[in-house]
Amino acid sequence: MQQWRIETPQSIELEGVRRLEVRMVAGDVNVVGRTEDAEAGAAAVEVSAVEGQLLVSLENGTLTIAHERLSWGGLLDWVGNRKARATVSVSVPADCPVELGVVSADAVVSGITADRTAVKSVSGNVTLDGVRSDITAQTVSGDLETRQLSGTLRFTTVSGDLTVVNGASDTVKAETVSGDLTLDLDLQTGGRIDVSSVSGDLTLRMPESAGLTVDVKTMSGSLDSAFDGVRTERKPGKSTLQGQVGDGDGRLTAKTVSGDVTLLRREMRAMRDSG
């Protein structure tokens, strides 16, 4: 096992990295997947600012970067030293599974194509860019913002917002209390979107050619659809939005208490414009 105690800015080059675990209190953490020398498990850790001690270790292919005493399990109710702060940038092989936990630190994860990616945050905002993976993300109040996401996403939050820009996922499952969900999504064939929300709004935009079977229920939220073939039925205490879009291949199920649900169409022209 190799180990470093980091108290001043420092860079470390490593080999044999197969897995990354990061647990940080405050600051910034950036994780970038690289294809260069990926077979050798080449990785680099750059700590450009640090307050409190940061431990870096490599054991059995697992690269761990952590503030002391911060565990994965105890992360969401961390009451320890909030002064521990660092700015850490890591490049790891793109196919390296990443487990990233932050208290208030903001995180960027880019270009990761591993089977699994796990993110936990209390109040830190998390940005995922070009990640193709089975992603599990959990936040209390932190927002999750993604661009060019593929694979599956499971998101659980209290008040954090989820925004998916140019997504091409096959599964999106989200549970929120008051966080809003804004999804611009080209759902893959046979894909599923499954949302449960108390007061958070769901706005979903899909290509006009999309195929989806829709089953949305709310107690008091507004339901609206820009697709023909999806009907709203309003009753006091329970409204539904049901029907079929296109070939009805994918599935959208959503339940809210007071959150609004809106289905929007992305016209082909607009899609070309955006990319």
Added chain:
Amino acid sequence: MSPVFGHGRLRLYLLKLLDESPRHGYDVIRELEDRFMGLYSPSAGTVYPRLARLESEGLVTHQVAEGRKVYRITDAGRRELGDRQGDLDDLEQEIAGSVRDLATEIRSEVSVSVRDLQAELKNAARDVRMQNRAQAREQRESRRSPDEPHQADAERTLEWFRSELRGALRGRALTAGDVAELRSILQRALDEARRLVDVSRG
């Protein structure tokens, strides 16, 4: 795309790649992607003209193998590379240390697209909601319109009656007897109107 390649530094990096081994153009592009961890993807339109220029300066040369040009560095190219070793070291250091800058850039780019998307979808959602409301209202109105135009007419008639009568009474000194008489006239009119409505309904 990347700020790393200002001031002829891509040219220098191309020489370095060809110094390592002869490569064809596509290889060079792949290598660049790899060196930048897949984050910098130069287009063929960026790389090929630069290779051609290096060739015209005598720093590289090419042979055609299996229908593809394979580029190779010349002695002049190696000298040029040696002269600029310092620049090259700087460049490589910057490439290594650019993960943080890159992440900062990604964060702000994604954040801008997220705000744009949220604003765009919010507007689109409002439009759809208004359209749906307008449609629902139209449907409601078309359902009840057959028997209702005359209702409005009747209400306008009442308004007219009330304002005419008020006008007639204004400024007149009326006795209690006059008012009692007026009340009984109106009562009779009301009874008759009720009869009419009941008959037409029945």
